[in-house]
Ligand code: HEM
C-alpha cells in the first residue's frame with residue numbers, strides 16, 4: 213500500500229502529460245489529414261487551409277511531441293534517481309503549457325491567426341495591418357506563445373534539473389538504478405536541453421514578453437522597436453528554434469542509448485550499458501557542440517544579408533552533427549549485435565525511430581549545404597525534414613512509453629497492437645519523408661495551397677497519412693482495451 | 700546536375716535507402732542472435748567490430764568531406780564569379796520588388812546570359828525564386844523586409860521563366876508568382 217501511494221507520486225503527472233499529448237496529437241493529426249485531403253479535392257478555401265496548417269504545426273510540435281517528451285523524460289529521471297515527479301515546477305509546466313496551447317488554438321481556430329508555426333516575423337503584425345486577422349487575435353496568440361515559451365525555456369528544464377541534481381533519493385522510487393549523473397550516457401543526453409535551452413531561448417522569450425506587453429498597451433510600441441526589426445527578431449528566433457529541435461533530438465538519442473541496453477539478451481553486467489559508453493558520451497558532447505553553431509542554415513538563402521563566413525560556419529557545423537550521429541549509429545548497432553536483442557515494442561520503436569531519425573538527418577545536412585539550400589529551401593523538401601525529425605523523435609518516445617506502459621497504466625501492453633502501432637507509424641514516416649522530398653525536388657512550395665507545382669505527390673501523402681492514422685488507431689485500441697490484471 | 704533539387708533528392712534516396720535496409724537487417728540479426736544468446740555471451744568477433752567501426756567512420760568522413768567540397772561550386776556567389784568571368788557581355792541588372800502578393804520587375808524581357816537580380820520585400824518575408832522554362836528551381840532567395848539581396852544567375856535557356864514565393868506570407872502565398880521572358 214505504502215509503495216503504491218509512492219509510485220503514484222512518480223506517475224501521476226507523466227500520465228497526465230502523456231494522455232493530454234495524445235489528445236493534441238489527435239486534433240493536430242486530424243488537421244494534417246484534412247490538409248492533404250484538401251490538396252486532393254480542393255475542398256477548402258485558402259484561409260481555412262492556412263488555419264489548419266498553423267494549427268497542425270503548433271499543436272503537433274508543442275501540445276503533442278513536446279508534452280510527450282516532457283512527461284516521459286520527467287518520469288525517467290524520477291525513477292532513475294528515485295524522486296517523485298511533482299511539485300510546483302512540474303504542475304506549472306503541465307498547466308501553463310496546455311493553457312498556452314489552448315490560447316494558441318483559440319487564436320488560430322477562433323480568431324483566424326494563421327502565421328504558420330515559424331511565425332515568419334513580421335507576418336503576425338503585417339497580417340493585422342492587412343486585415344488578415346485582428347489585433348485581439350494576435351494578442352491572444354502572443355500570450356499563448358509566451359506561456360509555452362516559459363515552459364519550454366524555463367519551467368521544464370528547471371523541473372528536469374531539479375529531479376536530476378536536487379532533492380534526496382527515495383529507495384522505493386528507484387526502479388532503474390543509474391550511476392552518477394552522467395553515466396551511463398543515456399542520462400547525459402538529457403543535459404544539453406537543461407543547459408543549452410535556457411540561455412539560448414532567453415532572448416526570444418524576453419522579446420515575446422515585450423511584444424505581448426506592447427500589445428496590451430503596458431509598454432509603448434516605440435520603446436521595443438529594436439526587437440521588431442525582422443533581422444533582430446529572426447536571428448534570436450532561429451538560434452532558439454534550431455537548438456530546441458536539436459536538444460529534443462539529442463534527448464531522443466539519449467533515450468535510444470538508455471532503452472537499447474535494457475533489452476539486450478546477454479545477462480552480462482556489461483550489457484546494461486552501451487557497447488562503448490565513452491563513445492556515447494563523446495557523441496553527445498560532440499553533437500551538442502556542433503549543433504549550437506548550425507543555426508545559420510535557416511538563413512543561407514539571404515546571399516547578401518547573411519555574412520558568408522556565418523554561412524560557411526553553419527554548413528560545416530551542420531555536417532559535424534552528422535559525425536555525432538554516425539558515432540551513435542555505430543554504437544547502437546554494435547550494442548544490439550554484440551549483446552543480442554530481445555524483441556519488445558519498446559526496442560522496436562526505439563530502433564525504428566532511430567533509423568528514421570538518421571535517414572532524415574542526411575536530408576537535414578543537405579538542407580544545411582549552402583549550394584543545395586538555394587534549390588530546396590522553402591520547398592516540400594524542407595517540410596519533409598522537419599516533419600520526419602518530429603515523427604522520428606515521437607517514435608523513439610513511443611518506445612519509452614511502451615517501456616513504462618505497465619508502470620503508467622497498471623497493465624502490460626498488448627504486443628500485437630503495439631507492434632501494429634509502431635510498424636505502421638514507421639512505414640508512414642518513411643513514406644511521408646520520401647514523398648515530400650520528391651515533391652521538393654519538383655520545386656513544390658511548402659505551406660502553399662493550392663499547390664502550383666508538385667501535386668503529383670498528394671495521393672501518396674494521403675495513403676501514408678492514412679497509415680499513420682491507422683497506427684494511432686491501434687494505440688487508442690490499446691488504451692481502451694479492457695483492463696487485464698498484471699500477472 | 701547533382702547541384703539541383705532533383706539531384707539532391709536522388710543522392711538522398713541513393714544513400715539513405717541502402718542505409719535503412721542494412722540498418723533493419725542488422726536489427727533483425729541482433730534479434731536472432733538474442734534468441735540464441737546464453738549467459739556465456741556473444742562477445743566473439745571483437746576484432747571484426749572494431750574494424751567495422753573504423754571502416755564506417757572512414758566512409759562517413761570521406762563522404763561528408765567529398766560532398767562539402769563538391770558542393771562549393773553550387774553556391775550561387777561562387778557560380779556568379781565563374782559565370783561573369785567566362786562571359787564577355789555586360790551584366791544585365793533587374794530590380795525586383797516583392798509584396799503581398801506579387802512582384803514588380805523593372806524588366807520582363809531579358810537576353811540569355813548573366814543576369815544580376817537586386818531584390819527586396821516591401822512588407823512581409825517573401826522569397827524570390829526563379830524556375831527555368833522546364834520548371835527547374837534555379838535558386839530561391841529569402842527577402843527579409845529592410846534588406847536588399849543580390850543574386851547573379853546564368854540564364855542559358857531562352858523561354859518563359861517563372862518567379863515564385865517560397866516563404867509563407869499569408870493567404871496569397873500560393874498564388875504569388877510572376878513571369879519573365881528570356882530571348
Ligand atoms: C496524419 C499524419 C500527418 C499528415 C497527413 C501530415 C501532413 C502535413 C502537411 C500536408 C503539412 C504541410 C506542408 C506545408 O504546406 O508546408 C504538414 C506540416 C507539418 N507537420 Fe504534419 N502531417 C502528419 C503528421 C505529423 C506529425 C506526427 C507531426 C509531428 C509530430 C507533424 C508536424 C508537422 C509540422 C510541424 C508541420 C509544419 C507546419 C508549418 O509548416 O507551418 N505532422 N504536415
Ligand SMILES: [Cu+2]
Pocket residue numbers: 454455506507509510
Ligand atoms: Cu536548424
Ligand SMILES: [Cu+2]
Pocket residue numbers: 824825826864865866867868869871872873875
Ligand atoms: Cu509567400
